[in-house]
Amino acid sequence: MTARVPRGFVDRDAETLYAQEAMLATIRRVYETYGFEPVETPVFEYTDALGKFLPDSDRPNEGVFSIEDDDEQWMSLRYDLTAPLARYVAENFESLPKPYRSYRAGYVFRNEKPGPGRFRQFMQFDADIVGAPNVSADAEMAMMMADTMEALGIQRGQYVIRVNNRKVLDGVLEAIDLGGEENAGRRLTVLRAIDKLDKVGAEGVWSLLGKGRLDESGDFTKGAELTDAQIERISPFFGRAGYVPLEQSSSAVRPLVGRRIDDSDTLWVEDSRGSIEVARSVVGSSELGVAGVDELDNIYRFIEAAGYGPDRIAINTSVVRGLEYYTGPVFEAELLFDVTNEKGEVVRFGSVGGGGRYDGLVSRFMSQPVPATGFSIGVSRLMTALKNLGRLKTEKRSGPVVVTVMDRDRMADYQAMATKLRDALNADPLLPPVPVEVFQGNPKQFGKQLQYADRRDAPVVVIQGGDEKAAGKVQVKDLKLGKEMSATITDNAEWREARAGQETVDESDLVDAVKRILARQSREG
RNA sequence: GCGGUUGUAGCUCAGCUGGUCAGAGCGUCGGAUUGUGGCUCCGAAGGUCGGUGGUUCGAACCCACCCAACCGUACCA
Known part of the structure; x- marks a missing residue:
C-alpha cells in the first residue's frame, strides 16, 4: 500500500500555513475596516440548498461531492461560499441587521479534474452585503477588492478590478433574438465564449460564437451557431472596445501600465468611459440593456469620485463570469503580471477573485426579494501568485x-x-x-x-x-x-x-x- | 470526455540496434567520532523496471490491452 494524497488535494506544510495565516489576517483587516463581520457556516449543505444551480439534479455527484444521509436526504460539500450564505441569511433573516455585511473564509470543494494551480479543495475568502439594492454597494465591493489587493502587496498596475453588468449582456442577447427561456442554453454558450477572450483571443471567440473552433490539440469545440450579423453586433464586447492606446490615455497622470491585447505591438490601457459608450450603442433600445448601462455609468461615477481610477477599477464589457446566478454587476480581480515558476515556465495567473450581484439567491428561500452583492477571493490561488511575485510575507519563525x-x-x-x-x-x-x-x-x-x-x-x-x-x-x-x-x-x-x-x-x-x-x-x- | 507525452530505488534521472543493464547522484540508516552540528571518508539498506498478456533462445527495451501521472482542450454552478 502506497501512501499518497488523493488527486486534486494537497498537504500544506508549516511555512505555507504561516503564510496563509498572515494573508488571511491582512484580508480580514481590510474587510473589517469596511464594517464587515465574520460568520461561519458548515462545509456541508443540503444539496437542494445548493439547489437548482447544480448542472443536473439527477446526478448529485457531478461537480460536487455528495453523500446521502440516513434519512435519504442528499448533502453536498459546498462549492462556493455564496450559496451557503444565502441559506444562512434566509434562515436567520429576522435577527440579522439589514443591510447585513459579513465575511467568511473557508475551504470549498469541487469534484472536477484538477489542473495546474487548480485543486479540488481550495480556500475562498468572501465578503457580501445582503439587503442593499443600489449599485453603490457594488461599487463599494469593487473598491474593497482593490484595497485588498494592495494590502496584500500587489502594487497598482499589477492588478485591475474589472466591472461589467449582466444586464448589458442580457440586453444585447435579447436584442439579437436570444432572449427568453428557450435560448438559455445558447446564451450560456455565448457568455462562455466571451469569457475565453484572454485564452483564445478575439478570433477564437468569433469562431466559438459561430461554427466552432478547432484547438491546437485537434479537439473541436462546438460553437454557438450565431449568424455573422449577430456576432458582429456583440463583437464590441470581446474586441478592444474597453481599451485605449497607452499614448492616447487621458489619465496620463496615473501610472498606467499598458499591455498587449492583440498581435500588434500597441500597448493598451483600460478605458472605462469608452467601454460605457460602446455598451450604450450596442444595447440599442433593449430596456434591460439600457438599465444595465445606466448602472455601469453610476458605478463609474462612484469609483471615480472615490479616487479609484482605471489603474485600479475599470469598466470592461468582456468580463462575464461563468456563474449563472448573477443578476447585475459582475467583477473580477485580475493579476496583470507574468511570472516564471519553479519549472521556468511563464505563467499568467489571470483571475484571482470575482463576484457580483445575485438578487435571486436569497429569495429562493423566502417569499420576498432580497438583493445581495459580494465577491470572493481565491486564497490558495492568490497565495501561489504572491509566492511567485516574491510578495508572500514569510514570517521568520524561530526554531526551538x-x-x-x-x-x-x-x-x-x-x-x-x-x-x-x-x-x-x-x-x-x-x-x-x-x-x-x-x-x-x-x-x-x-x-x-x-x-x-x-x-x-x-x-x-x-x-x-x-x-x-x-x-x-x-x-x-x-x-x-x-x-x-x-x-x-x-x-x-x-x-x-x-x-x-x-x-x-x-x-x-x-x-x-x-x-x-x-x-x-x-x-x- | 477528447488529443498528446511519460511510467526504472524515497527523490531526480541514466540505461545504445533486444544479448553482465539492475545503475548514478541526492536522500535515509550505520560507522570513522561511547560528551558535541558542518566538511570529509568508509559501509549498508532500498527496485515485481506501472500491470497483464504476447513476440523471441533471450525483453526495462519490440507489440497489444489495461492502469496511473503529467500537459493541452472541454466542462467548471
Whole structure:
C-alpha cells in the first residue's frame, strides 16, 4: 500500500500555513475596516440548498461531492461560499441587521479534474452585503477588492478590478433574438465564449460564437451557431472596445501600465468611459440593456469620485463570469503580471477573485426579494501568485531552544530547565512564541541531538552532563555562531574540540545566557 | 470526455540496434567520532523496471490491452 494524497488535494506544510495565516489576517483587516463581520457556516449543505444551480439534479455527484444521509436526504460539500450564505441569511433573516455585511473564509470543494494551480479543495475568502439594492454597494465591493489587493502587496498596475453588468449582456442577447427561456442554453454558450477572450483571443471567440473552433490539440469545440450579423453586433464586447492606446490615455497622470491585447505591438490601457459608450450603442433600445448601462455609468461615477481610477477599477464589457446566478454587476480581480515558476515556465495567473450581484439567491428561500452583492477571493490561488511575485510575507519563525539529554535518569531536571526557559522567554503574550523543548528522541548518541537541533534551525541548545551538574554549571551553545565558525574549519576533530559558539555559565544564569544569545542573533538578523 | 507525452530505488534521472543493464547522484540508516552540528571518508539498506498478456533462445527495451501521472482542450454552478 502506497501512501499518497488523493488527486486534486494537497498537504500544506508549516511555512505555507504561516503564510496563509498572515494573508488571511491582512484580508480580514481590510474587510473589517469596511464594517464587515465574520460568520461561519458548515462545509456541508443540503444539496437542494445548493439547489437548482447544480448542472443536473439527477446526478448529485457531478461537480460536487455528495453523500446521502440516513434519512435519504442528499448533502453536498459546498462549492462556493455564496450559496451557503444565502441559506444562512434566509434562515436567520429576522435577527440579522439589514443591510447585513459579513465575511467568511473557508475551504470549498469541487469534484472536477484538477489542473495546474487548480485543486479540488481550495480556500475562498468572501465578503457580501445582503439587503442593499443600489449599485453603490457594488461599487463599494469593487473598491474593497482593490484595497485588498494592495494590502496584500500587489502594487497598482499589477492588478485591475474589472466591472461589467449582466444586464448589458442580457440586453444585447435579447436584442439579437436570444432572449427568453428557450435560448438559455445558447446564451450560456455565448457568455462562455466571451469569457475565453484572454485564452483564445478575439478570433477564437468569433469562431466559438459561430461554427466552432478547432484547438491546437485537434479537439473541436462546438460553437454557438450565431449568424455573422449577430456576432458582429456583440463583437464590441470581446474586441478592444474597453481599451485605449497607452499614448492616447487621458489619465496620463496615473501610472498606467499598458499591455498587449492583440498581435500588434500597441500597448493598451483600460478605458472605462469608452467601454460605457460602446455598451450604450450596442444595447440599442433593449430596456434591460439600457438599465444595465445606466448602472455601469453610476458605478463609474462612484469609483471615480472615490479616487479609484482605471489603474485600479475599470469598466470592461468582456468580463462575464461563468456563474449563472448573477443578476447585475459582475467583477473580477485580475493579476496583470507574468511570472516564471519553479519549472521556468511563464505563467499568467489571470483571475484571482470575482463576484457580483445575485438578487435571486436569497429569495429562493423566502417569499420576498432580497438583493445581495459580494465577491470572493481565491486564497490558495492568490497565495501561489504572491509566492511567485516574491510578495508572500514569510514570517521568520524561530526554531526551538533545545535542552539536550546527557543522563537519561535526569529527565526531570531537563524538563524543569525547559519549563523555566519556556516561561521566562514567553512572558509577553503579544510577542511571537519562542519554542523550548527537551530532546525526546533516543539520547544515546549525543551527536544526534545536536544534528536534530541543527535541522530544526535551533538558535541555542542547552547542555548539562554530570561534570557541569557537579560544578553547578550549564553549557549554552549558540548554533548559529557555531555554523559561521564551521566555515573556516575543515578538520572534524578540530571542529569538535573548538566547541564552537559554546559557553559555560552558572545554573542560575541559564535564562539570562539564553536571552543574551537570542538577542545577539536577532540583532544580527 | 477528447488529443498528446511519460511510467526504472524515497527523490531526480541514466540505461545504445533486444544479448553482465539492475545503475548514478541526492536522500535515509550505520560507522570513522561511547560528551558535541558542518566538511570529509568508509559501509549498508532500498527496485515485481506501472500491470497483464504476447513476440523471441533471450525483453526495462519490440507489440497489444489495461492502469496511473503529467500537459493541452472541454466542462467548471
